[in-house]
Amino acid sequence: MNVRKIVSFVAFVLAGAGLVVVPAPAHAADPVYWSYAASTGATYVKVLDGVVQSDLTAQSGVTGGAKSSSSKNSTAAVNILNLAELGAVETKTDAVVQEVFGQPQTTLKSWARTGHVSLLGGLITADALETTVTTTGRADGNGSYTANSRLANIKIAGVKLPLNIPKNYAVTIPGVASVTLNYTLHGKIEQEEGDLIGTIGWAVGVTLLQPLGGYSAGVTLLVNPVNQYLSEVAPSSGASLAGAAYGTRVQAHVGDEITVVSDPTARVLTPMGGSNGRTLRNSTLRVNVPGVLTTGAVTSTTTSDKDGFGNAQITNTNQVAGVNLLGGLVRANAIKVTASGKLQDGQWTSDMKMELVNLVIAGNKIPIDVAPNTILNVAGLGQVALNLQQTSTNGAYQNAIAAVRITLDTARAGLPIGAVIELGVAYTAIAPPAA
Numbered sequence: 001m002n003v004r005k006i007v008s009f010v011a012f013v014l015a016g017a018g019l020v021v022v023p024a025p026a027h028a029a030d031p032v033y034w035s036y037a038a039s040t041g042a043t044y045v046k047v048l049d050g051v052v053q054s055d056l057t058a059q060s061g062v063t064g065g066a067k068s069s070s071s072k073n074s075t076a077a078v079n080i081l082n083l084a085e086l087g088a089v090e091t092k093t094d095a096v097v098q099e100v101f102g103q104p105q106t107t108l109k110s111w112a113r114t115g116h117v118s119l120l121g122g123l124i125t126a127d128a129l130e131t132t133v134t135t136t137g138r139a140d141g142n143g144s145y146t147a148n149s150r151l152a153n154i155k156i157a158g159v160k161l162p163l164n165i166p167k168n169y170a171v172t173i174p175g176v177a178s179v180t181l182n183y184t185l186h187g188k189i190e191q192e193e194g195d196l197i198g199t200i201g202w203a204v205g206v207t208l209l210q211p212l213g214g215y216s217a218g219v220t221l222l223v224n225p226v227n228q229y230l231s232e233v234a235p236s237s238g239a240s241l242a243g244a245a246y247g248t249r250v251q252a253h254v255g256d257e258i259t260v261v262s263d264p265t266a267r268v269l270t271p272m273g274g275s276n277g278r279t280l281r282n283s284t285l286r287v288n289v290p291g292v293l294t295t296g297a298v299t300s301t302t303t304s305d306k307d308g309f310g311n312a313q314i315t316n317t318n319q320v321a322g323v324n325l326l327g328g329l330v331r332a333n334a335i336k337v338t339a340s341g342k343l344q345d346g347q348w349t350s351d352m353k354m355e356l357v358n359l360v361i362a363g364n365k366i367p368i369d370v371a372p373n374t375i376l377n378v379a380g381l382g383q384v385a386l387n388l389q390q391t392s393t394n395g396a397y398q399n400a401i402a403a404v405r406i407t408l409d410t411a412r413a414g415l416p417i418g419a420v421i422e423l424g425v426a427y428t429a430i431a432p433p434a435a
Helices: 003-009
Strands: 033-040 043-046 052-054 060-064 069-075 078-080 084-086 089-100 103-119 124-137 143-152 169-173 177-189 196-208 220-223 226-233 240-254 258-262 279-284 287-289 293-295 298-306 312-325 330-344 347-357 374-378 382-392 397-408 420-431
Touching (some): 033 089, 033 124, 084 220, 103 220, 103 226, 124 226, 143 177, 143 196, 143 226, 240 293, 240 298, 312 420, 330 420, 347 382, 347 420
Antiparallel strands (some): 033 060, 043 220, 060 069, 069 089, 078 084, 084 103, 089 103, 103 124, 169 177, 196 226, 287 293, 298 312, 330 347
């Protein structure tokens, strides 16, 4: 399976990669193969009850198995009200699948750099935070990792820090927050269906000890969060899955080199090996891209399952509430999309659906039963694609839906002509096992 076909088919989705696990050579002594999933971000905020207040910003991520893949992201600044103000952010996540002395090996590499950091109203500051984490799964079933965060000129009010911050260093701002620096946790879980190796880490972690700035005690903020997982898989284990869902994305190209991106919000990825029927979820309470868009709650889910005979099914959803784009030019109470794909005994079925509550564009109310692939040309805005649906059976069975996709023909809110704004995106992909 050529993963480029999936990526090109759904160019507006940050897709997983590497969809077919390579079978072991006949002479190999049962080497271990790994599927992978990794994500890297600039910030992550979680409230006490587990609901995500602000999901991974400037997120890059990869999923897959037999093929190497890479993802990167950046944003000019991050501002989480009363918690964090950050300058330019860059992240990159790589998966390198190769043979070492004739045996399979998978290595995950995450890198994040955050500049001009100010947390908790200036109680924690740094010129830059740079985090590098690597996890390797070898053919003998064992793994290893390296991790380190460079904390340039970090200062914490009332706390004297060592010149070189050691691993997993912890301090307390009395009565305000507990703080962890240069943190990493690595472990291996042995399971009947295959071992799991994981590494998580961050440059700075803050947990509030008492309410602050409208946030309750127990809220946790992570800067440069990294999650890496390697899961043991059989050389041939049925179909390979991919997919994603997210709420909003804004992308523009300024000149030849500069890319302005508001990364996908509340993004969730379908595991290559499926979720065994469990629903995986990512949510954020609100989105604010100044001058461009605001939303209420955004929730994405993925549910998938497969067997060892090539049968599989995926359902991915996204729901966005309280949409306001470009100063009210586009408004909606709620938008929901669902993409489902099922491969059963070699027969693929696809279903895509969009649900709207009071979608209004340039003063015109959009009917709830708007036809797939409806294109509107709105003066002073640009091309608006509604209920955008695509399918493909070229190498993998795929479908994709975007509720709203706007391509500007007029510069607005600091965005140039050609900028793209997306709302409500979901897609699925099922690659049959190799013959």
